Amino acid sequence: MLATDKNSTLKQTPLHALHLARGGKMVPFAGYDMPVQYATGVLKEHLHTRAGAGLFDVSHMGQIVLRAKSGKVEDAALALEKLVPMDILALPLGRQRYAQFTNAAGGILDDLMVANFGDHLFLVVNAACKAEDEAHLRKHLEDTCIVAPLPDRALIALQGPKAAEVLAQFCPAAPAMKFMDAGPHQVQVSGQSIACFVSRSGYTGEDGYEISIPADRAEALATALLAHPDVLPIGLGARDSLRLEAGMCLYGHDIDTTTTPVEGNLTWSIQKSRRTGGARAGGFPGSETILAQLDNGASRRRVGLKPEGRAPVREGVLLFADAISTDSIGKVTSGGFGPSISAPVAMGYVPMSHAEDGTTVFAELRGQRLPMTVAPMPFVPNNYKR
Amino acid sequence: MTTLYTEDHEWLQVDGDIVTVGITDFAQSQLGDVVFVELPKIGRALKKAEAAAVVESVKAASDVYAPISGEVVEINDGLANEPALVNSDAESKAWFFKLKLADKSELNGLMDAEAYKAHSA
Numbered sequence: 065m066l067a068t069d070k071n072s073t074l075k076q077t078p079l080h081a082l083h084l085a086r087g088g089k090m091v092p093f094a095g096y097d098m099p100v101q102y103a104t105g106v107l108k109e110h111l112h113t114r115a116g117a118g119l120f121d122v123s124h125m126g127q128i129v130l131r132a133k134s135g136k137v138e139d140a141a142l143a144l145e146k147l148v149p150m151d152i153l154a155l156p157l158g159r160q161r162y163a164q165f166t167n168a169a170g171g172i173l174d175d176l177m178v179a180n181f182g183d184h185l186f187l188v189v190n191a192a193c194k195a196e197d198e199a200h201l202r203k204h205l206e207d208t209c210i211v212a213p214l215p216d217r218a219l220i221a222l223q224g225p226k227a228a229e230v231l232a233q234f235c236p237a238a239p240a241m242k243f244m245d246a247g248p249h250q251v252q253v254s255g256q257s258i259a260c261f262v263s264r265s266g267y268t269g270e271d272g273y274e275i276s277i278p279a280d281r282a283e284a285l286a287t288a289l290l291a292h293p294d295v296l297p298i299g300l301g302a303r304d305s306l307r308l309e310a311g312m313c314l315y316g317h318d319i320d321t322t323t324t325p326v327e328g329n330l331t332w333s334i335q336k337s338r339r340t341g342g343a344r345a346g347g348f349p350g351s352e353t354i355l356a357q358l359d360n361g362a363s364r365r366r367v368g369l370k371p372e373g374r375a376p377v378r379e380g381v382l383l384f385a386d387a388i389s390t391d392s393i394g395k396v397t398s399g400g401f402g403p404s405i406s407a408p409v410a411m412g413y414v415p416m417s418h419a420e421d422g423t424t425v426f427a428e429l430r431g432q433r434l435p436m437t438v439a440p441m442p443f444v445p446n447n448y449k450r
Numbered sequence: 451m452t453t454l455y456t457e458d459h460e461w462l463q464v465d466g467d468i469v470t471v472g473i474t475d476f477a478q479s480q481l482g483d484v485v486f487v488e489l490p491k492i493g494r495a496l497k498k499a500e501a502a503a504v505v506e507s508v509k510a511a512s513d514v515y516a517p518i519s520g521e522v523v524e525i526n527d528g529l530a531n532e533p534a535l536v537n538s539d540a541e542s543k544a545w546f547f548k549l550k551l552a553d554k555s556e557l558n559g560l561m562d563a564e565a566y567k568a569h570s571a
Contacts (some may be wrong), residue, residue: 376506
């Protein structure tokens with residue numbers, strides 16, 4: 065019932081030695097040897113992040129600078145708008161926004177964060193997609209933009225209600241930042257002032273920060289943060305259960321090239337200016353499909369699902385309209401146990417006829433049909449400092 | 451009473467023709483926080499190596515296989531309300547089910563405590 069697999073070709077983040085020293089249980093993830101949990105365990109790591117502060121190594125993610133050859137951030141924004149259905153031009157200086165790269169069919173190539181750093185854009189993309197994303201940006205934007213990945217920077221997330229108080233000791237500017245503020249900030253570590261990029265955002269539904277720091281200073285910062293009694297290191301296991309409770313998508317599972325942003329229930333992330341009748345309507349890959357779905361609706365939608373009882377209903381489980389019909393109506397794309405609500409939670413795709421909150425659908429689990437209720441997300445209220 | 455172990459990290463306590471089955475402390479430590487246990491129905495006739503129970507941690511679901519053939523005569527209802535018992539007391543209070551032994555010879559291939567210790571080291 066148990067299996068372990070070690071692959072020596074896995075890449076390591078700048079915090080790899082720290083994970084091992086802290087007893088991290090390492091697993092392969094997106095080509096990296098990453099901690100799925102520490103001795104604390106997934107359940108306690110999850111609950112600690114919602115009560116105190118959790119430190120996550122997300123250095124495997126891709127950090128990319130997008131700079132217009134003209135030197136104007138507006139030109140970089142307009143260029144990026146050719147690849148995403150978001151309004152990047154109106155993104156104010158020092159602000160960050162959630163976005164998706166779309167393909168010609170309206171599917172999602174990756175989801176990402178975009179920040180306006182004044183003279184360039186700063187992008188954070190998924191680890192598993194970063195090579196393709198860089199190639200995609202180069203292929204489509206190289207005539208007007210310089211695409212510069214930052215492989216020599218680590219990315220550390222500090223998440224939870226105590227994150228601001230803890231980070232304030234190293235970065236006095238941090239507490240004054242609002243949710244989705246992002247920019248260059250000096251971080252003080254062991255007497256040194258280090259040029260970092262700090263955003264007040266994350267992937268847990270909690271208040272918190274992501275700190276981009278030169279790779280050779282990452283361990284010093286992580287060690288200093290972990291010395292605070294309110295901070296524990298948190299592995300990928302709790303990262304997944306936290307984002308699931310927060311209703312956030314995991315790329316490659318809840319959204320992928322076969323799901324559009326509208327089907328993925330990410331309509332909120334598409335600003336009016338890019339929709340039909342907007343100042344810069346369309347003009348991104350798959351815009352015909354996506355704008356038509358925005359105007360007329362899509363046939364299915366990603367919804368939150370609460371299983372009755374205590375059995376977790378996981379990714380891949382088929383959904384049915386009732387307890388007997390043989391044709392499935394959809395599929396669970398993420399599911400597990402939500403430690404903060406002490407109950408199983410899931411998300412998946414259902415036809416619009418079954419997408420209303422309160423609708424009962426049935427999951428087929430080990431030969432049995434288990435009722436699940438379509439439920440609003442997030443499952444746990446967000447705790448952002450707006 | 452004898453306690454035997456399987457390669458799949460289950461323990462069996464043999465008391466006459468009644469065999470109590472659970473997962474080992476090593477197994478629970480590898481699974482992590484257990485949040486759900488699904489047990490077989492009383493009266494079900496299990497064949498050796500058949501999926502008999504499911505134990506779910508926050509991370510994943512794992513099957514527990516019938517270590518021997520037999521009829522399920524009792525299940526540990528306490529695990530439904532307190533699945534975390536598997537983490538805190540895997541080899542005693544968190545037993546899964548009791549089987550009425552169908553074929554005593556099936557016990558022959560199982561490990562004793564010392565052999566299991568070497569196996570899970």
